[in-house]
Amino acid sequence: xxxxxxxxxxxxxxxxxxxxxxxxxxxxxxxxxxxxxxxxxxxxxxxxxxxxxxxxxxxxxxxxxxxxxxxxxxxxxxxxxxxxxxxxxxxxxxxxxxxxxxxxxxxxxxxxxxxxxxxxxxxxxxxxxxxxxxxxxxxxxxxxxxxxxxxxxxxxxxxxxxxxxxxxxxxxxxxxxxxxxxxxxxxxxxxxxxxxxxxxxxxxxxxxxxxxxxxxxxxxxxxxxxxxxxxxxxxxxxxxxxxxxxxxxxxxxxxxxxxxxxxxxxxxxxxxxxxxxxxxxxxxxxxxxxxxxxxxxxxxxxxxxxxxxxxxxxxxxxxxxxxxxxxxxxxxxxxxxxxxxxxxxxxxxxxxxxxxxxxxxxxxxxxxxxxxxxxxxxxxxxxxxxxxxxxxxxxxxxxxxxxxx
Ligand SMILES: Cc1cc2nc3c(=O)[nH]c(=O)nc-3n(C[C@H](O)[C@H](O)[C@H](O)COP(=O)(O)OP(=O)(O)OC[C@H]3O[C@@H](n4cnc5c(N)ncnc54)[C@H](O)[C@@H]3O)c2cc1C
Numbered sequence: 581x582x583x584x585x586x587x588x589x590x591x592x593x594x595x596x597x598x599x600x601x602x603x604x605x606x607x608x609x610x611x612x613x614x615x616x617x618x619x620x621x622x623x624x625x626x627x628x629x630x631x632x633x634x635x636x637x638x639x640x641x642x643x644x645x646x647x648x649x650x651x652x653x654x655x656x657x658x659x660x661x662x663x664x665x666x667x668x669x670x671x672x673x674x675x676x677x678x679x680x681x682x683x684x685x686x687x688x689x690x691x692x693x694x695x696x697x698x699x700x701x702x703x704x705x706x707x708x709x710x711x712x713x714x715x716x717x718x719x720x721x722x723x724x725x726x727x728x729x730x731x732x733x734x735x736x737x738x739x740x741x742x743x744x745x746x747x748x749x750x751x752x753x754x755x756x757x758x759x760x761x762x763x764x765x766x767x768x769x770x771x772x773x774x775x776x777x778x779x780x781x782x783x784x785x786x787x788x789x790x791x792x793x794x795x796x797x798x799x800x801x802x803x804x805x806x807x808x809x810x811x812x813x814x815x816x817x818x819x820x821x822x823x824x825x826x827x828x829x830x831x832x833x834x835x836x837x838x839x840x841x842x843x844x845x846x847x848x849x850x851x852x853x854x855x856x857x858x859x860x861x862x863x864x865x866x867x868x869x870x871x872x873x874x875x876x877x878x879x880x881x882x883x884x885x886x887x888x889x890x891x892x893x894x895x896x897x898x899x900x901x902x903x904x905x906x907x908x909x910x911x912x913x914x915x916x917x918x919x920x921x922x923x924x925x926x927x928x929x930x931x932x933x934x935x936x937x938x939x940x941x942x943x944x945x946x947x948x949x950x951x952x953x954x955x956x957x958x959x960x961x962x963x964x965x966x967x968x969x970x971x972x973x974x975x976x977x978x979x980x981x982x983x984x985x
Contacts, residue, residue, distance in 0.1 A: 584985055585723050585734040586611045587710045589618035591971055592957025593740035594698040596978035601701065603982055610732065611702055612723070614709035618702075619695045621742065625971065626683075630691035632669065633662045633975070634968040635682040645969045647763075647818050649962030652937055653973060660979035662972055672697045683968050705731065712749050713737055713953075721952060736952045736985050740978070743931025743958040750935060750959075753950060758961040760933035761824035762922065763817045766808035767832065770918035777884050778804040782877065784838030787815045790831050794819040797838060806923060807834075810966060816922070817965045820932040828922050834915040836877065836885065840868055842913045849905060857898035861908075862886045885911050930970055934961045944984030945977055954981040 584600060586593045589611045600609045611618070625631060634645075642650040666676055666684060674697055675687040686693045708731060712724040721737045724730055739750065747757045769775075785800040787807075794815060801809035816823065823830060837845055845868060852866035865882040877885070887893075889908040891900070900908075935955050939948055945960070947953040956977035964970045 582606065583608045583732075583734045584610070584736045584738065585721070585732065586738045586740060587713075587723070588740040588742060588957075588959070589613035589615075589699075589702075589704055589706075590740060590742050590957065591619070591622050591698070591974040592742075592959075592978040593738070594619055594702060595975050596738055596740060596956055596982050597702050598698060598700075599979055599982035600985065604985075609703060610705060610734075612705045612708045612710050612725075612731065614707070616707050618699050618704055618706065622698065622971075623691050623695050625691055626685060626968075628691050629685050629689045630694045631683045631685055631966075631968040631971070632676075632694060633665045633684045633972040635678050635684060636662055637682050644965075645967065646962065646964045646973065647820070648932055649937060649960070649973070652942055652962060653976065655942060656976045656980050659983065660976045662968075664979070665972060665975045668975075669694070669697065681967070710741075710749075713753070715950065715952075719952070736954065738954045738956060738981050738985065739935075739959055740955075740957045740974075741959050743934065743963075747934070753947075753953070755947065755950070756936040756939045758933040758936050760931045761820050763820040763930050763932040763963055764813045764966060765816045765922040765924070765929060766803060766812055767806045767816070767919045768828075768921040768923050769806040769832070770920050771805075772917060773884075773888060774802055774807075774917065775804055777802040777881065780878065780881050780884075781809070782836055782881060785811060786835040786838055787811050788833045788835070789815065789819050789822065790833055792819060792822055794822065800834070803923070806919075808923070814965045817930075817932070817963070820963075823919070823922070828919060830919045832917045832919050834917065835913045836881070836915060837868060837912050840913070842909055844868070845913050846905065846909050849908065853897035853900060858896055860893070861891055861895050861897055861900065862893050888915075930963045931958055932961070932963045934959050937961050941984075943980075945981050946984055954984060956981045 586597050597609045597611050639645050642654050646653050676684055677687050678684050708725050711726045714722045721734045723732055751757050780802040782800045786797045788795040796811045796814035798811035799809045800807050800811050848868040862883050865877050889911045891904055945954050957974040962973050
């Protein structure tokens with residue numbers, strides 16, 4: 581194959597074009613992009629710093645980081661994984677740093693460095709929105725921009741249009757599409773007082789959507805109208821389809837104590853009360869499980885929890901009744917809220933759904949029914965949680981397609 585069209589100059593499209601140039605220097609590769617600039621999304625990734633991959637050191641099971649597509653990614657990582665990504669960018673002059681949280685960024689902390697490397701030397705046709713592709717009798721593909729304007733005939737077409745949610749032209753080709761829904765968003769909660777804690781960070785909380793298997797642990801950030809932070813975004817990803825079906829209205833249970841269960845918390849409160857009977861309940865954050873709670877709950881958060889449990893500020897530990905203990909334990913470990921919507925997120929927002937993986941050859945990402953038509957990146961039904969996993973999926977799929985083509 582000599583003449584290849586790539587539709588979409590994003591992470592997957594530009595990386596695929598770069599790798600095709602390296603693997604098949606004789607091939608003619610044209611990248612069509614609807615916007616006036618390529619890689620617009622990459623330039624704002626990671627808050628403008630571009631979290632381009634992850635060390636995967638904290639990942640026990642790919643299911644945790646790819647709620648959709650983990651099996652495919654497991655297979656494709658044999659072809660191209662995070663080490664390959666890091667080596668490639670370093671070989672192309674980008675120095676990288678792995679943060680304590682295992683996210684990988686350019687040392688420059690500037691996403692534009694990644695953009696420059698990816699766009700270098702490409703044949704880009706900007707402001708060209710592809711509206712249709714058609715298979716010709718000679719087996720080649722004709723690509724049309726809007727207004728039925730032919731922009732060329734190609735031996736192969738690679739679709740890397742991202743999570744644009746405009747799949748009708750692909751559906752017309754007979755591609756099976758899993759309905760797209762948003763993923764990675766903060767939650768709006770019904771006002772119940774938590775908003776007074778706006779800005780508070782709880783380092784290790786567990787979020788659960790009752791009636792589902794969806795739960796996520798980690799840092800929770802309280803916002804003026806709900807919650808955000810890594811654990812919230814992760815839960816929105818695990819529960820993307822469930823929340824879409826429920827119009828983003830659901831019960832949410834928060835265990836502010838992270839891994840500590842009801843019984844452990846109750847015991848710790850009793851121990852603390854026995855050792856400090858004359859102290860005000862509101863005065864000191866008790867030591868749960870060694871000093872875990874000192875790290876997990878700030879005194880501001882503790883004061884809020886005590887008030888939320890209806891305990892008077894002058895109450896001492898010796899004066900706590902059974903009902904008050906129960907209420908405090910419930911507020912700490914099973915604090916129930918109502919999710920009422922999603923908050924558009926400026927940091928990260930991806931689409932779950934897209935071209936069904938069942939429609940693709942898992943070794944090459946070529947359509948099983950349309951020869952010469954390949955897919956990579958967010959346009960497929962693969963998406964990850966925050967931490968560099970989405971871009972890693974884009975690089976990996978783009979490499980697999982480059983080799984497949
Ligand atoms: C604000 C933000 C921050 C993010 N930060 C991170 C991060 O730090 N780390 C991480 O791993 N992930 C991050 N993500 C997710 C990540 O950016 C995406 O998963 C990734 O860009 C997907 O790459 P892609 O090439 O599949 O799609 P895109 O990068 O979205 O590229 C698709 C391209 O196709 C073009 N296009 C669409 N339709 C057509 C058409 N019909 N004709 C021509 N062109 C078309 C679009 O204009 C676009 O340029 C972030 C996302 C957002 C929104």
